[in-house]
Every structure is written in structure tokens, then in C-alpha cells.
Amino acid sequence: MMPQISFYNTASRKQEPFTTLHPRVANVYCCGPTVYHYAHIGNLRTYVFEDLLRRVLDYGGYAVNHIVNITDVGHLTSDADTGEDKMEKGAAREGKSVWEIADFYTQAFMKDWERLNLVAPSLWTKATDHIPEQIALVKVLEEKGYAYRVPEDGVYFDTAKFPRYADFAGLDIRGMQEGARIGVTEGKRNPADFALWKVSPKDVQRAMEWDSPWGRGFPGWHVECSAMAMKHLGPTLDIHCGGTDHIRVHHSNEIAQSEGATGVTFSRFWLHGGWLLEAPTEEGGGGKMSKSAGEFVTLDFLLKKNYGAMDYRYFCLGAHYRSYLNFSWEGLDTARDSLKSLRRKTDPLIGRATAIASENALGWQRRFLTAAYDDLGFPQALAVLNQMLKDPDLLEGEKAALVRDFDRLLGLGLAEKGEREDRSLPGPLAALLDERKDARAHKDWKRSDEIRDLLKAKGFGVKDNPDGTTSWFPL
């Protein structure tokens, strides 16, 4: 018997057995980056957690429709729908156009994605590719009486019309009203109301703006996610993910506007990843890692300091996704050492896998899956892997097969020789390598050789391993 997959659901504040709306299909939407700057490693921790989720669903036999959005418009620096547009701020900082900024940081984000060995989503959705869907959603909300206009400002969602608004995050609406007498956008009816569409100020030409029934302007950040999720996955998702910091505002707003428009549950499960915390420095600071503080740690910075992307992935795997994780260089060193010592045990097993057949081996597999399926209990799953490697009664071939099997979920590259950093092969070349793998699987040796020569011309050699995998190396 396979263990049952279960997740802690923010909506019910309980761990629940995972079920889907449609049998064996999991529709998953993950809030993606706002591409005005590099992602910091705190942002990336959330995507690592979502990757573990994706791998568990894949392994569990679900056909996963997994969407990650790219926010390239409409995200203001303040959650209260005021402040600067993050994209325009990025453009001003670097003296580039907002479109160039969006393009550049989207590419940078995808590079981080690949280096961390995150499974590619079924679809990346860009907010600027979905403006008509966002306008249509706002129109429905207006028709149903959930929206109102604030002259010269935009269209707002009236949270008083959605009585369940406070439930998701357990908000104290009365406290918000008392605390918000000052500093509220003029014309807003309730402090929690949020912009669905912002009109451009008179005589100001914004870098990104579109015509709408309410005037030229741009969509609110929250409406982007609802419109894209429902367009591609239908009115009810199985899982919606994001960071803990999204619960109070962004996800409460997504629920209000989506359910206001459709009248059905927007997402059956809500999973949220905990923050990565920074230790205070001599200058103060500390707390949730953020970009607003100025300096922040990127994956590139870790690589420059000679850590591997897999060291950081291992560091994330060592803590439960919902718990806070303190970032420290000592902690990262420990993760690097642990991964090295793990690889010393798993490397000699590469290419020796047999079937997982004995009662003993099946028992280890069950223990590992029980941990991983229990609300993504990867710290426990890693412990099971380490214990399994020490089991003197297990045959080498079975150990090798278990490592390969467990790594489908861990994603550490334990089943491949050499440093996992190999993954940073530039995107189009990685695609070629995949194509070659396909060609070989179909015994199309001619195409396989052509691709090998193509890669060679670009400065990369390939080596076919006895276990059927292919490694690459710079020439």
C-alpha cells in the first residue's frame, strides 16, 4: 500500500488528505516573481518548496498542470495600492525600458530555476499577455456589484460586499478600520479594499498602459493571478501556492475577486512556504529577507562564493517548508558538507541499480515516501535516505535503485556523476541535450550524433554513461 499524500491547507488550518477535483489531474498555480530585479535566495526558497510539491505530485501519478506567472506589470511597492510601480522603479534604476527590465530579469529568474534543478512548469504565464482576461474579470465584478470607481484613481473591490473576506487570513477588519483613519487612498470605502484597475494620472504617459472601459491604465497586481489561473486551469484550482507573506493581502484578495466573480471555491488547497530569515548585522536589520533593504543575497552571489546551487537546495531541504529558516553562512557550510558526504556514499552506486524487490528495500521506499507525502516532510525523508545507506542487509544494487528513486523527489542529482552544477548548461543547449536523449531512446543514432557535433561546435562535450544517463562537460 502506497502512503497517502496529505498537505497542510492554509484555508482550513488543518492537514488534509490530498484529493483533486478531477481524478488523477492536479491543477496547480504558483505565484511567480515580479521581474524588476534578481530573485533573492529567500524568494528562491519558496520555489524550491513548490518544486518538492510538484515532484511529489508527479511521483504520485498525477498529471500536473503547473502554472507559474511572471508579473511584469502592476505590482506597486506598497500593498495599499500606492507607491511606485516596481517595474518602473527598476527601469529608472538601470536606465532601461520596462520591457527590457522585464525581459532581462525573466531570463535571470529562469536561469536560477534551472540551476536549482526545479522541474519546468507546464506553462509560464506573463501578466502583460493576459490584459484582456483581466479587464473581462473586472467587468464581471463590476456587473455583480463587487466593484466601484474612484474618480481619477481606478476601480476598487468592495471587501464589505464579500463577507468572508477576513476568514482566510483571520484578519481583524474592525481593527484595520480603526487603525487606518489616516493614510488610506481617498475614496476607498474600506481599508482592505484593493485596486482592480488603476487609471494613469492625467497628462502622464506610463511606460506600460492599456485602454479599458475605465480609462487608460494598468491592472492591479492581484487581479493578474486570478485571471491567469482561471483562464488556464478553470474556476477551481486544486492547489494555489505562494509565500506566507501572500496570505494576508494578495491571496485574500485573489479569493475575494475570483469567488466574487464565479461563485465557486477558487482553490481547494492553499500551501504557503515559510520565510527565510536573515540574522541582524551590526547595522541592524534582520528578519524576513527582502529586496527593499538594498543589499540582498542572490544565487549568483552564492555561486561566486563557491557554493553550488545544490548546496542551497540541500540547505532548503533540511528545514520543513512551513517553518522559518534562518540563513547563515555557517548553516550553508553545514549543508555543503552534508551533501558532499552524502555524495561520497551515493556516487559509487551510480550505474549499479537493480530492481527494488526485497521486502527490506520496499520497506525503505515506503518509509521515505511516508515522510515526503506527509506535508512534504523532507527533513525526515533525508534522514531515511541516510539511514538506508547504512543498512548492511541491503544489496548494493537495491541501494543504488533506492537512491535513484528517492532522488526523483529530492532533485539533488544524486543519480548522476559529477557535480550537479552541470545543470547550468544554457537553456537552448539543455534543450538540445534533451532532444538527443529522445533521439537515443528512439535509436535515432544519426540525429544523436548530429546533436553531439552541434554541442561540440558550441564548446561542450557529451558522454554517455553505462546507466543510460548523459553527462556533459566543457571542452
Ligand SMILES: [Zn+2]
Ligand atoms: Zn499571485
